[in-house]
Each structure stands twice: as structure tokens, then as C-alpha cells.
Amino acid sequence: MANTPKLFFITTPIYYVNDKPHIGHAYTTIAADVLARLYRQSGKDVFFLTGTDEHGAKIAAAARKAGQAPQDFVDELAPTYQKAWEDLDVAYDGFIRTTNHEHEQIVKELVQKLNAAGYLEKRTYEGLYCEGCERFLKRDELVDGKCPDHHSVPTPSSEENYFFLLSKFADRLREKIEKNELIIEPRARRNEILGKIKQGLEDVSVSRAGAGWGIPFPGDDQQTIYVWVDALLNYYTATRIFDTEDWEKHPADIHLMAKDILWFHAVIWPAMLMALELPLTQKIFAHGFFTIDGKKMSKSVGNVIDPTKMVEKYGADAVRYALLREFPFGEDGDFSEKILQQRYERDLADGLGNLMQRVLVMINKYQVKVQYHPIEIELTLQKEVEKLNFELALRVIWEGVHRGNTIIAQRKPWELAQKDTKECAKVLCSLYDLLIAINKQIEPFMPQTAKKMRDQLTTLKPEPLFPRL
Ligand code: MSP
Numbered sequence: 001m002a003n004t005p006k007l008f009f010i011t012t013p014i015y016y017v018n019d020k021p022h023i024g025h026a027y028t029t030i031a032a033d034v035l036a037r038l039y040r041q042s043g044k045d046v047f048f049l050t051g052t053d054e055h056g057a058k059i060a061a062a063a064r065k066a067g068q069a070p071q072d073f074v075d076e077l078a079p080t081y082q083k084a085w086e087d088l089d090v091a092y093d094g095f096i097r098t099t100n101h102e103h104e105q106i107v108k109e110l111v112q113k114l115n116a117a118g119y120l121e122k123r124t125y126e127g128l129y130c131e132g133c134e135r136f137l138k139r140d141e142l143v144d145g146k147c148p149d150h151h152s153v154p155t156p157s158s159e160e161n162y163f164f165l166l167s168k169f170a171d172r173l174r175e176k177i178e179k180n181e182l183i184i185e186p187r188a189r190r191n192e193i194l195g196k197i198k199q200g201l202e203d204v205s206v207s208r209a210g211a212g213w214g215i216p217f218p219g220d221d222q223q224t225i226y227v228w229v230d231a232l233l234n235y236y237t238a239t240r241i242f243d244t245e246d247w248e249k250h251p252a253d254i255h256l257m258a259k260d261i262l263w264f265h266a267v268i269w270p271a272m273l274m275a276l277e278l279p280l281t282q283k284i285f286a287h288g289f290f291t292i293d294g295k296k297m298s299k300s301v302g303n304v305i306d307p308t309k310m311v312e313k314y315g316a317d318a319v320r321y322a323l324l325r326e327f328p329f330g331e332d333g334d335f336s337e338k339i340l341q342q343r344y345e346r347d348l349a350d351g352l353g354n355l356m357q358r359v360l361v362m363i364n365k366y367q368v369k370v371q372y373h374p375i376e377i378e379l380t381l382q383k384e385v386e387k388l389n390f391e392l393a394l395r396v397i398w399e400g401v402h403r404g405n406t407i408i409a410q411r412k413p414w415e416l417a418q419k420d421t422k423e424c425a426k427v428l429c430s431l432y433d434l435l436i437a438i439n440k441q442i443e444p445f446m447p448q449t450a451k452k453m454r455d456q457l458t459t460l461k462p463e464p465l466f467p468r469l
Contacts, residue, residue, distance in 0.1 A: 006045070007047055008253050009252045009253045010032050010039075010256070012028045012029050012050040013028065013053075014050070014051040014231055015052055015053060016053050017078055018077075019077070020077065020306065022297060022305060022306065023307050024258075024289075025081070025307075028256050030320050030323060031329060032048060033092070033444075034324065034445055035254075035256075037091065037447065042377075047094065047245075048093045049093065049235070051234060052078045052097050054074040055214040055231075056227030057134065057212065058134055060213035063213075070213045074099055083308070087311045093242070096242075102237070102240070103237045107233050107237060111206070112219070114206075114275055117275060120165070121203070122161070122162055124159070125158070125159060125205055126157070128154035130152065131150075131152075132147060133147060133149060135228065137154050149260070160222075162205070162223060164229075164272070164275070165203050166202065169201065169270075169274055172274060173274070174194065176280065177194055178194070182281070183284070184283075184284050185283065185388075189259060189286050189330075196267075206225065206229045232265070253281070254282060254283045257285075258289050260289065261286075262284070262286040265286075288327070288329070288331045290334060291332075291334050292304075292336055293334065314341070315448070317446035319340065320446060322344070325394045326391070328391045328392070329391065347401075348466040349464075353466040354405065356453060359404070359428065360461070364462075365417075366413065366421070372457050372458045373436065375436055377441055381396060381441060397438060413427050432457070449466075
């Protein structure tokens with residue numbers, strides 16, 4: 001049977017545009033880009049979707065604070081995300097904005113469909129709303145009466161809302177997850193979700209009262225569609241807006257996000273899809289959350305890292321490398337500019353940059369004949385990246401870098417050149433081959449460096465890959 005390339009459809013969350021992008025948003029987006037590039041490298045068609053979440057109370061409040069109309073406010077902020085991804089060499093295929101007219105139309109259409117299918121019900125609801133989370137919190141989630149994530153007191157609200165009958169989907173959802181028809185990773189997070197589903201699911205409010213900053217609820221101008229419903233549907237609306245394969249035939253292969261929003265993706269979104277009789281996303285992966293110098297990133301602490309500033313100082317590839325190298329993708333970790341700087345100096349400048357420079361200089365000096373020859377990336381390494389084991393993959397690649405530098409120190413080609421020119425050539429040829437392999441391996445992670453390496457391996461003219469800071 002012919003091996004026709006199949007589409008690989010990967011997504012990041014769509015980020016709230018209440019502020020500029022930070023390094024936390026960059027983390028997920030870079031991870032998605034590495035995966036997308038890996039699949040493209042192995043000949044697959046990729047649809048890599050990212051974008052911005054532009055409705056809701058949180059954005060409206062930020063616009064108010066800035067003294068701007070919400071639409072003007074989001075129109076100014078959305079491009080800062082596109083710019084950041086460009087700076088970081090993120091090659092997305094689709095960038096969706098939820099204020100896009102087509103998106104709004106399709107969302108209305110789908111909400112109507114949910115209603116027609118009997119999955120929506122109007123009820124009076126009393127609850128505590130956290131604007132930061134854009135959701136109602138339960139009393140037992142509060143710490144000292146405050147939202148544990150946003151450290152703010154949630155607003156008591158009593159209003160008439162439309163409810164999505166999530167409770168009806170508990171059994172079917174549990175079955176899908178248990179049968180691995182819906183894959184949730186890492187395993188521990190899957191089990192957590194399963195545990196919660198087994199305790200039963202409560203229906204969720206899918207509208208807010210009043211004509212707030214959001215999509216008007218179809219058939220009821222006193223209500224606005226809940227921002228999370230609007231946002232989750234982007235994964236579907238994008239397939240129509242960007243005219244890629246139909247979701248019906250090809251739902252998303254993987255949604256990437258951090259653990260903070262796993263519940264929405266692993267429970268509410270699949271239940272919505274079931275209610276709409278649409279196929280489910282294949283896999284949902286919730287990575288960890290990182291702190292900066294041990295503290296949660298926040299404006300008030302003043303530790304928010306701007307990815308663009310880091311790119312200006314260290315280059316896109318160093319930021320990409322350091323973020324994915326520092327701790328395993330599924331786990332929580334810590335990050336800081338200091339970590340980035342050390343990774344730059346040790347792993348990149350002293351490690352890879354030095355190896356490349358020394359090998360090319362000696363190949364020239366001892367007039368060793370080498371010929372560039374393309375190679376395939378090792379299957380085992382490719383599998384690790386596909387499993388999102390970025391840290392492991394980079395560690396393995398850098399073992400190669402260290403091996404190369406150790407061979408130079410031990411075999412001393414400059415001494416061999418004096419007594420055994422054949423052996424000297426042999427050692428340098430094997431180092432050259434090692435560099436070709438490393439070049440291929442780093443391609444999805446560090447596209448600019450890979451290109452520079454590739455050029456230098458053919459021209460044999462060494463230029464520093466990572467200049468001293
Ligand atoms: N708009 C919603 C998502 C809707 S998706 C249908 C949202 N936006 S957000 O701007 O708050 O982005 C949250 C996401 O940003 C996390 O799930 C994660 O992907 C990324 N991160 C933000 N801060 C992060 C860290 N400190 N560490 C790791 N990831 C981080 O939620």
C-alpha cells in the first residue's frame with residue numbers, strides 16, 4: 001500500500017490577550033513547534049494551530065484598565081503574540097483569533113446545535129466567579145477565601161445561565177479514557193482526571209448574563225457565550241476557517257497545554273464534542289508548570305520574563321534549547337535568565353559551538369578530505385521526541401557533543417598530525433560524521449543553528465555558532 005503522508009494536527013492553547021506573551025506561553029508554543037518540525041522532517045503534512053483567546057471578563061477588565069475599547073485593546077495585543085512566535089522561530093500554520101467573525105459565526109452555530117440536541121438548559125445559578133480563571137470556583141477550592149491561583153477573592157454571582165448537561169457524559173467519557181480512545185498524558189494526570197470523573201460530573205454554565213465582552217448567545221440577547229466554550233471550539237472552527245481537513249474526518253491529533261487547563265480539555269471539551277457528535281481529539285498532553293527562581297511568575301512579583309528580550313540577548317535557539325532542556329516536559333520545574341545564560345555558555349558555546357569550531361579548523365589545517373552526506377535521524381531519538389521527552393532527547397544529543405569534545409582531548413589530532421596522518425584523518429572524519437548526525441538531530445529544536453551548521457559543514461568555513469555574550 002502506498003505510504004501517503006497523513007496530516008498531523010497539533011494545537012497549543014489560545015492565550016488570553018489581557019497582557020503581552022511571557023515565557024510560560026512560549027514554553028508550550030516552542031514544544032508544539034519542535035513536534036511540528038519533527039513531523040515535517042519525516043515527511044508528514046502538519047497543521048500547527050495556535051492563537052489568541054480574546055473574549056471574557058478578564059480581557060474586558062484589562063481593556064478598561066488600559067482605557068481602551070475591548071476590540072482596540074485586543075487588536076493591539078494579538079500581534080504581540082505573532083511577533084513573539086516569529087522571534088522564536090515558531091512556524092505555525094494557523095493563527096486563530098476568537099474575535100474573528102467566521103469563528104464567532106461557527107461558535108454560534110455549534111451552540112445552537114447543542115441546544116437543539118437538548119444538551120442546554122436554563123437555570124438560576126449562584127456561585128463564586130474568579131475572573132482570573134474565568135470560571136466558577138467551589139468553596140472547597142478556596143484558600144483563605146481566595147482563588148489559590150490568582151490570590152483574589154472571587155465575585156459572588158447569582159444569575160440565570162444556560163447549562164451544558166455535562167453530567168450526562170460521565171460514563172461515556174470514563175469509558176473512552178479507560179479504553180484509551182481518548183489518551184490523556186502523563187499517566188498520573190490521566191488517573192487524576194479519571195478519579196474525578198468517577199465522583200460524578202456537575203453540569204456547567206455555558207453562558208454569562210448580560211451583554212458582556214463575548215459572542216452573543218444565539219436566540220437570547222440577555223446572555224453571552226461563556227469564554228471557555230468560545231475558546232475550546234477554536235480547535236474545530238480553525239479547520240473550517242483555514243480550510244484544512246474536516247474535523248469529522250480528522251480531529252486534532254494532539255492538544256498541548258499545561259496542567260492548569262487540563263480539566264477543560266480532558267473533560268468539558270470531549271463532552272462537547274460527543275454532544276455535537278464529532279470525533280474526539282486523539283491525545284491530550286498536560287505538561288508541568290514552571291516557576292521563576294522558585295516563585296510563580298507574576299507582575300506583582302516582577303519576575304515575568306519577556307521571550308523577545310531573551311531572544312535579543314541569547315538568540316531564539318538558545319531560548320528554545322534551555323526551556324526544553326531544563327526539566328522533563330511533563331514535570332514542574334524552575335527557570336530563570338541565569339539558567340538560560342549558563343546553558344548558553346556551557347552547553348552551547350563551550351559545548352556544541354566549540355566542537356564545531358575545533359573540528360572544522362583542524363579539517364582545514366590538516367587538509368583532511370571530507371564530504372557532506374545527508375543522514376536520517378535515528379528512529380529511537382525520533383520516538384522520544386514524538387513522546388514529548390524533549391529533555392531526554394536533548395540530553396542524548398548532548399552526550400554526543402561531549403563525546404566529540406572528549407575524543408579531541410584524548411586523541412589530540414594535532415599530535416597525530418605529526419606522527420600518523422592517516423589516523424589523524426580517521427579521527428577527524430569520524431568527528432565530522434558525528435557533527436552531521438548532531439546537525440540532523442537538533443534541527444527541530446534549533447532551526448537557525450541547524451542551518452548554520454549545515455552551511456559550515458559544506459563550506460568548511462567555521463564561524464562561531466554561539467558568540468561569547
Ligand atoms: N485562554 C486559555 C486557554 C484556552 S485554550 C482553548 C488560557 N490562556 S492563558 O493565557 O492563561 O494560557 C495558559 C497556558 O499558558 C498554560 O496552559 C500553558 O500552556 C502556558 N503557561 C502559562 N504559564 C506557564 C508556566 N509558568 N509554565 C508552563 N506553562 C505556562 O488558559
